[in-house]
Amino acid sequence: MxxxxxxxxxxxxxxxxxxxxxxxxxxxxxxxxxxxxxxxxxxxxxxxxxxxxxxxxxxxxxxxALPGDEWVKRVYFHHTGYPGGASWTLAWQLHEKDxxxxxxxxxxxxxxxxxxxxxxxxxxxxxxxxxxxxxxxxxxxxxxxxxxxxxxxxxx
Known part of the structure; x- marks a missing residue:
């Protein structure tokens, strides 16, 4: 070769x-x-x-840049693994957090x-x-x- x-x-x-x-x-x-x-x-x-x-x-x-009003309508799910540990966070809150x-x-x-x-x-x-x-x-x-x-x- x-x-x-x-x-x-x-x-x-x-x-x-x-x-x-x-x-x-x-x-x-x-x-x-x-x-x-x-x-x-x-x-x-x-x-x-x-x-x-x-x-x-x-x-x-x-x-x-999220399209339209996705910042206030899109939610993200997170679960800690413990009972009652489920949470839904809005996109702008998650983005603001980190x-x-x-x-x-x-x-x-x-x-x-x-x-x-x-x-x-x-x-x-x-x-x-x-x-x-x-x-x-x-x-x-x-x-x-x-x-x-x-x-x-x-x-x-």
Whole structure:
């Protein structure tokens, strides 16, 4: 086997590391994208009995965007294992309590080692808009005005 073929074969079977940025992303749609990389569905060698999935590092999970009124209608179930230990928590309460608890334990403790192995970043589903407080004053002042108000105009 030639050296080129060996490298191609290694690249096909190797587990690569991907980064996924959750800023302003719908977690349910993002889960479908991430699932493909974790299971290896994007590889030509995929088979249901094959374990060929890659590693995915998910960052900025505290900045997710749920669609519509999901923040107040979606509930999460938790049970402590003891009698009467069942509880339902609204999404906004869970997010307010600790939006990154699982991700913090899994990712941030080993961030240095993981970031050395990252070879790809997965494209986000939606474009992240620029916040007005992140734009410098010079750009705001030089932005073309839509209309000029007369000098005697009074705001109510």
């Amino acid at each position: 030639s050296a080129l073929k060996r490298v191609q074969q290694w690249a096909t079977f190797a587990r690569t590391w991907h980064v996924y940025d959750c800023t302003w992303q719908n977690p349910f749609q993002s889960a479908q994208v991430i699932k493909k990389h974790l299971m290896g569905l994007h590889k030509p060698i995929y088979h249901p009995t094959n374990d060929c999935g890659d590693h995915v590092v998910v960052i900025n999970t505290s900045e997710i 939006p990154t608890m699982i991700m913090w334990k899994a990712v941030y403790n080993a961030m240095r080692e993981i970031m050395e192995n990252v070879t790809n970043q997965i494209r986000q589903i939606r474009v992240v808009p620029t916040r007005l407080d992140h734009i410098d004053k010079e750009t705001l002042e030089n932005f073309p005005a839509v209309m000029d108000y007369p000098k005697d105009y009074v705001l109510r």
